[in-house]
Amino acid sequence: MPWLKNLIKISKTISNQSSAYNKSITPLASPLLTQFLQFTKQYSTNHHHHDVVGLEATKSDQKPRIVVLGSGWAGCRLMKDIDTNIYDVVCVSPRNHMVFTPLLASTCVGTLEFRSVAEPIGRIQPAVSTQPTSFFFLANCNAIDFDNHMIQCQTVTEGVETLEPWNFNVSYDKLVIASGAHALTFGIKGVNEHATFLREVHHAQEIRRKLLLNLMLSDVPGVSEEEKRRLLHCVVVGGGPTGVEFSGELSDFILKDVHQRYAHVKDYIHVTLIEASLANEILSSFDDRLRVYATKQLTKSGVRLVRGLVQDVQPEKIILSDGTNVPYGLLVWSTGVGPSPFVNSLDIPKAKGRIGIDEWLRVPSVQDVYSIGDCSGFLESTGRQVLPALAQVAERQGKYLASLLNKVGKEGGGHANCAQNINLGDPFVYKHLGSMATIGRYKALVDLRESKEAKGVSLAGFTSFFVWRSAYLTRVVSWRNKIYVLINWLTTLVFGRDISRI
């Protein structure tokens, strides 16, 4: 294999040339990892910038670098709008795509396909894949050195045992923390082990695989009636929009697809929605009239609404606080979100556990750091309320911050520690545009009130469903995915949902 030897020779030559990032490289092999760790240590104590493995601080004649942690609604909207003539963009996230979360519940039963709701970051901000000094790194940020404008990262290698995770540093001129929140479990035992959340595409994939497996296993001869009912008992904990939309999708799937394609076991499958507050207090942020409508419609579709407090989650049953045992085959947990361990680990002022920000979405105690989306909240000193963890808040913040940073960059404040004297303009103001949720059977709720107390238009039924679909279709980021969402909806209508378990 002479070409291979040539390649290695060439690579050695190239590695001596200069480039955007430091090339005095240590291979991934683990004996050299100690050597690398020594580098890092040396750096963090002595600031020998040239020994760092990672992206060094930009020089004044280079473009300033914005580092974005996370690839959710906030981070992606920001990246989309950042002027890449002014800035280099570096995104650090454990997933290389943005999930279009409002449509995620539909993918669990095959109404939509997984890829129709996932947008690669490179499609949202092409600079990260095409510009020589912009990057996307599949990694987690583990720590931030605010004083030195630098973050510490570790690559994500899940699923590949032969690869050791790799540590590296990235220096920033501006840092935007948009790393999102974590699902709340309230410390209930067994939730992480046995329940599935519904926040990422791989969650939806897991739910779909489990549901189809249970449908097939329950059809095998010799499975007891009791076990069939358990396997096909789908329990959803949490009556917020995610829990309700998933229950609605599931009941659609049962009424249409299971009845046709799993005729043998169709009478065994049931959906139970457990909500800790009053039994009909689902969708608590919605208009009362809409809530009553949703409750009626879900019940009509066969979803059992149960008031209960989960105390313990075991592999095949949950135990409620009144002692009731609820056997389940599929358990989906959607009881809201709270601060992530990463946010908890940051030593900066917080607001309700979230990263405290001022009206311009800055983290005021440090230079050049901003935070948007579910991980951030207005500091008490701003006199504002912490905003709800909603996609529309995150997206609006991303949009606002992109234009703020573009302005700062244009006025010469792009580099680290250069923005002190720049007028930031108007602060961020959030105006709630309303909420929407589907409840199955071509019905949805649309609540266009600005807040829970305000008056305004609220709609329920097929018209809302049409509004819901149209609104989200226009919001889907890329044309490719708009086309796929539309085609998925059409083929689901005509051919039913796909039940291949792949």
Added chain:
Amino acid sequence: MPWLKNLIKISKTISNQSSAYNKSITPLASPLLTQFLQFTKQYSTNHHHHDVVGLEATKSDQKPRIVVLGSGWAGCRLMKDIDTNIYDVVCVSPRNHMVFTPLLASTCVGTLEFRSVAEPIGRIQPAVSTQPTSFFFLANCNAIDFDNHMIQCQTVTEGVETLEPWNFNVSYDKLVIASGAHALTFGIKGVNEHATFLREVHHAQEIRRKLLLNLMLSDVPGVSEEEKRRLLHCVVVGGGPTGVEFSGELSDFILKDVHQRYAHVKDYIHVTLIEASLANEILSSFDDRLRVYATKQLTKSGVRLVRGLVQDVQPEKIILSDGTNVPYGLLVWSTGVGPSPFVNSLDIPKAKGRIGIDEWLRVPSVQDVYSIGDCSGFLESTGRQVLPALAQVAERQGKYLASLLNKVGKEGGGHANCAQNINLGDPFVYKHLGSMATIGRYKALVDLRESKEAKGVSLAGFTSFFVWRSAYLTRVVSWRNKIYVLINWLTTLVFGRDISRI
């Protein structure tokens, strides 16, 4: 939860009623598994039919039951054509869909989506999901009791640790063994552990995830040039149609998508195709002229064709018989297929290791057993050659056998041991219609000769590519998937391949 208690009560009532299969059921719980195993044991020694957990033998006033092992080309074509007015159909397979294998290589890089090439069995033969006495069981057949017309099965529960596999029996009137073949590794160490085959949808998923992961990891600062080249070195072992088509797809992906979306690392990615025979002896079944053309085209696209014998496969490199070390990031193994352990375990006459069949595709040593597809081969006594392991052989056999069994059923020979005096009509004759393979960059080969020695039309280039796509598009089983294949091709052309790593 009074409704849950009611459910259990109802279930107890139902379980006392009679039905198609025995209802004296033991739950899945493991303490009772021993009890179940005793049942099975008792059955197999004493033939107490009423104690069996499973589907009992049909009675003469019931429809006869065809049991099909496998859901590949042979089994699915058979099931599609079986007259369900005459027969009940029971399919036992570890996957609930048929894979449209000629298009599988395209899904590894996102030219097509996974679900576009998977057809659920219920869409191929709706009876298994709608008829009360036809079934699809997600299970493996472990043993066949030819004397008692019964198979032993075990459920597939991969991916779900809380479920114990469950054993059950199925009695048959006619048994069709279409369980396919296994990938050949020639006993080379490490192949099963470190290489990926390309036969199932989950293989294609694994390849796509690994490829995207390696592309992203190689872009992380601090990764050495050598490690980058290793991560992005895609090695394909085996120069048959699968290996060649995958190499072609991969080079398309590199030339179009990697160059655009992974611009930082585009010069590090390479494809090497290793073939044990002479270096340009890829696609050995094709016309010489086509082979030369394919070799030239692949080389032009950057695929390196290497002659070599793999001796050892290690996690990050393979070692050839001449001692060369070939570091790799992705290793795809496609060196053909051979008998599966299940086929090896069957105590019946074989033909080249496959299940021996006569001209009517019967297993002549036993009653009412047939075998089709890659797992079967003509016995020497037939004076015929064992047919190649090709989709078109399997499909033609499935079609032939369905019509044979329909004829037998119509003439009253559907039940076990009832077909001895029925004239089976003409034996199966295979006529090769030709071969096709894509080689990337909108080029393909079409070889319409009946055999390697015969004369006939052979085409190469864009016309062939068009023929290839049109031919397979018409062959895709369902309209749903025809639509999706077409849309996938169009969106790949317009928007490029999807690089979300989900």
